[in-house]
Amino acid sequence: MDYVKAFIVGGLICVIGQILIDTTKLTAGRILVVFVSLGVIVGAFGWYDKLIEFGGAGATIPLPSFGNSLAKATLKEVKEIGLLGAFTGGIKGAAAGITAAIFFGYLMALIFNPKTKK
Structure with a gap:
């Protein structure tokens, strides 16, 4: 049942992203910022947990989840210092x-031949 729940939650997040891609003129970078910002907001209220x-x-x-991690770490640090x-x-x-993202991105660039999109 855990796999089904994970599939539903992850799938719904992907569906929201796909709807944003199909129905708006938002670029991929802006959609990324929207998702991270929503994660911060939802995480700050404790709903993402x-x-x-x-x-x-x-x-x-x-x-x-990245935004949620940012919110949790920031709130913890504010309480401490x-x-x-x-x-x-x-x-x-x-x-x-x-x-990790920088390291593995660099590693993949060394292994494969990266090309720009045309």
């Missing part, structure tokens, strides 16, 4: 994910 409890990997893998945490929390919370 409930979605993770229900959907598991279907909620933790997509982009809104005050206002300065609003500036440092997100960076600390997302450092591992950003580092």
